[in-house]
Amino acid sequence: MNETESEMQARLLAKALPFMQRYENKTIVVKYGGHAMGNPELGKAFASDIALLKQSGVNPIVVHGGGPQIGAMLSKMGIESKFEGGLRVTDQKTVEIVEMVLAGSINKEIVALINQTGEWAIGLCGKDGNMVFAEKARKTVKDPDSNIERVLDLGFVGEVVEVDRTLLDLLARSEMIPVIAPVAPGRDGATYNINADTFAGAIAGALNATRLLFLTDVPGVLDKNGQLLKELSVAEAHALIADGTISGGMIPKVETCIDAIKAGVQGVVILNGKTAHSVLLEIFTEHGVGTLIVP
Numbered sequence: 001m002n003e004t005e006s007e008m009q010a011r012l013l014a015k016a017l018p019f020m021q022r023y024e025n026k027t028i029v030v031k032y033g034g035h036a037m038g039n040p041e042l043g044k045a046f047a048s049d050i051a052l053l054k055q056s057g058v059n060p061i062v063v064h065g066g067g068p069q070i071g072a073m074l075s076k077m078g079i080e081s082k083f084e085g086g087l088r089v090t091d092q093k094t095v096e097i098v099e100m101v102l103a104g105s106i107n108k109e110i111v112a113l114i115n116q117t118g119e120w121a122i123g124l125c126g127k128d129g130n131m132v133f134a135e136k137a138r139k140t141v142k143d144p145d146s147n148i149e150r151v152l153d154l155g156f157v158g159e160v161v162e163v164d165r166t167l168l169d170l171l172a173r174s175e176m177i178p179v180i181a182p183v184a185p186g187r188d189g190a191t192y193n194i195n196a197d198t199f200a201g202a203i204a205g206a207l208n209a210t211r212l213l214f215l216t217d218v219p220g221v222l223d224k225n226g227q228l229l230k231e232l233s234v235a236e237a238h239a240l241i242a243d244g245t246i247s248g249g250m251i252p253k254v255e256t257c258i259d260a261i262k263a264g265v266q267g268v269v270i271l272n273g274k275t276a277h278s279v280l281l282e283i284f285t286e287h288g289v290g291t292l293i294v295p
């Protein structure tokens with residue numbers, strides 16, 4: 001007998017039960033990258049995945065990026081921008097635009113998409129509820145020829161030094177889904193631009209998240225031949241960064257995965273946010289997608 005569409009739907013829903021039970025009351029941090037955004041249909045699918053997690057009793061927390069969108073605004077305003085080691089060199093003018101784009105337009109766009117599903121999202125950044133404090137990032141790079149280390153001055157690029165769980169714990173017990181922009185104050189009163197991957201890792205670590213998902217625009221970490229690596233150990237990741245196979249924005253992503261694993265996050269996955277319902281595929285089905293980072 002041919003299965004009707006309703007029967008198929010019922011069978012698929014029944015299959016999701018063990019996963020719903022596994023993740024009930026667990027925290028899942030989803031990093032939504034700027035490269036994964038932009039397509040309205042995919043945006044809707046992402047929002048409905050997050051809404052479904054919340055309805056299933058999971059505690060989803062969205063941390064978003066917006067690198068390409070910041071780049072577009074900076075060029076519209078005639079401000080030049082460059083990256084070093086995957087991080088945007090950020091002067092005073094740039095950090096103002098970064099805050100405007102991240103904590104403003106992009107944050108509210110994602111909040112609105114989730115709200116349209118009938119769930120409740122609340123848009124925040126590190127400043128809200130004294131959630132996150134940052135300090136000036138101290139990054140060094142090795143000159144490939146001489147191997148000499150050089151300190152980078154990235155301006156108002158920050159790294160997270162403190163996460164206060166109070167607000168996020170409160171929201172976990174509510175109907176609200178937090179959507180967080182990676183901007184945070186320093187104790188020095190400055191505003192810092194934090195790489196969204198690093199920021200998501202810090203939030204996941206502080207909340208002992210069960211899962212940390214990175215939604216980007218590639219299927220996961222690719223090897224030299226462009227093939228997907230389904231699993232990547234910490235040692236292999238270091239080797240791929242050192243030999244240049246992992247470059248650009250993938251560097252802070254993979255480094256964050258390593259730190260998150262060390263901080264006790266149970267599962268860290270880099271996956272393609274350009275595949276519709278990638279979050280559900282990863283969380284509610286047997287076969288994960290993307291690259292799983294293992295200790």
Ligand SMILES: Nc1ncnc2c1ncn2[C@@H]1O[C@H](COP(=O)(O)OP(=O)(O)O)[C@@H](O)[C@H]1O
Pocket residue numbers: 032033034035036065066067215216217218220221222223245246247248249250253
């Ligand atoms: N080994 C690699 N595997 C996959 N992507 C890589 C690799 N090395 C560099 N990249 C680049 O990293 C990008 C993803 O990082 P990023 O641009 O910061 O995305 P997002 O905005 O989603 O955080 C990919 O689009 C790709 O160009």
Ligand SMILES: CC(=O)N[C@@H](CCC(=O)OP(=O)(O)O)C(=O)O
Pocket residue numbers: 032033034035064065066067068070086087088098157158182193194195196197249
């Ligand atoms: C310091 C630094 O580089 N900050 C990032 C913040 C946004 C971000 O990380 O966005 P994606 O996740 O889309 O790359 C930036 O200015 O682009």
